[in-house]
Amino acid sequence: MSNAPRHIAILGSTGSIGRNTLDVLRNLPEHFRVSVLTTNSNIDLLAEQVKEFHPRAVVILDAEKAESFRKNHAPRGLLVLSGKEGLTDVVRRSDVSLVVNALVGFAGLRPTVEAIRHKKDVAIANKETLVIAGEFITALVREHGVRLIPIDSEHSAILQCLLGEQDNPPARLILTASGGPFLQTPLERFGKVSVDEALNHPKWKMGNKITIDSATLMNKGLEVIEAHWLFGLPAERIEVVIHPQSIIHSMVEFMDGSLKAQLGLPDMKIPIQYALTYPARMPLNGGRIDFPQLQSMTFFEPDRKKFRCLQLAYDALAVGGTAPAALNAANEVAVEGFLAKQIGFDQIPLFIEKALEVHRVVQSPTLEQTITADHETRAFTRTLFPA
16 A cells, blocks of 8 residues: 555545445545545435545435535535536546446446546446446557456456466456345246335345346346446456355356465445555455354356346347446346336336337447447336326
8 A cells, every 4th residue: 555645536425435434434544635526316324424524525316416415514615516427527636546337227327438548547336337338338448458347246256266367367256146036936926026026135234236147147238238448358357156155256267277265244334445546455444254153055047037237237248339338227227126116026027028129230339339238128118108
């Protein structure tokens, strides 16, 4: 770690990853300074964070909430910006060297692009950015010579397993999945699943969108696509295994058949801190694995017919081009519909499949072509909702 503190922008500071990131930073005050915090609309929590961490700028996507924050919460000298333009403005700041992208969904794409173009390292929890525009983003990272460091526990685990193996390319990546709340639920009951049931994840406490994605296993499908771009392996060498205990976070197999696995309790602060301090490790207060109490770890092959979203993600990656962008767009709209109780849980993969069927794929797309694919797929998917 450098002696000089790094100045951080946390995009999505009031969400689950953002709050955990601030928990980590509380214990590393000599290494990091918070320069920017952002939220969609949670200005009360943002106000508390501002009082504690004293950022130089904040962004509130909701313009009305931003005006309310200026009047009622903003200390003298704090720059308050709003809207999507505010997000892209703050990642360009000269006093920011590391951007933590904890935004949800498509909203994370533009700020990531701008951060990389302005030579900022990005610690990324927004997997959708690489799903949507992986080819474009990875080329941009190479062009500007910055680091794109994964926060997701699975990709952090792979990164850790690959350290010191520069001369030993991986033969296979194995992503683990808890299986979500419906691992033992028969497919026939999926049409009756309630929103509350789907949000009741057995291991992780996350935001609503990612929790639903975990219930459908779409989250794991998105992670397969993300792993493809982060580590350069084709889909047939990236596997998913159900591991309900969530102790092994992922594994790497090498050409001699040996495996490396990264283990730890299901605590997002571990991969978050590693992304911030990479490749160094720092002390972190928290639980430790008690192996005698753990007793056993189990593994299952995922049922891709039952969890159709996982297969759809593999299919989109195989097609390539703008297909993953369409997959992500349809999924975001379908999940929003389920959370709003407009469609059933079992309809989420059906909507995605229909959207992929009509999507006209563009290979090696520009950023604008990718954004167009996203917008067109969202519009089509909304036409599938009941009147």
